[in-house]
Amino acid sequence: MLRATLLCLLCGLSFTVTQLAASPSQPSTPVQIIYTLDGTTLSTYNIDPLTLQATLAGTLTVQTSLYAWIYPSPNGHFLYFATSNGNQSSPQLFVYATDASGAPQLPAVQKLSVKGFGGLQIDPSGHFLYMANYATG
Secondary structure (H helix, E strand, C coil): CHHHHHHHHHHHHHHHHHHHHHCCCCCCCCCEEEEEEECCEEEEEEECCCCCCEEEEEEEECCCCCEEEEEECCCCCEEEEEEECCCCCCCEEEEEEECCCCCECCCCCEEEECCCEEEEEECCCCCCEEEEECCCC
């Protein structure tokens, strides 16, 4: 009886070890992304971490003015795009959802008028977004 129990335990252990060795132990390589703005074209490039070669993942035509700011979210699910013509009465903030490659998708999830825009700071956990506004007075 002891031999049969030992044989069953060894077979079960062997099967478990074989299954663990067959499954990949490391997660897939995270996507590395860079955003560029050329006039009104916001381009998304995926960067190969080994060769550092850029591959175009998508483009989006955006409303731009004199100034533009791009803020990707820490989890890569959203892209915040702010634009201003230098007149603090008209800055706008656009929030775009992104696809699996990091490219922003139309339409914008949200569009805000942000008078006195002073910049954004995103919490590393991705739960909070802080926006600085200022007023003259």
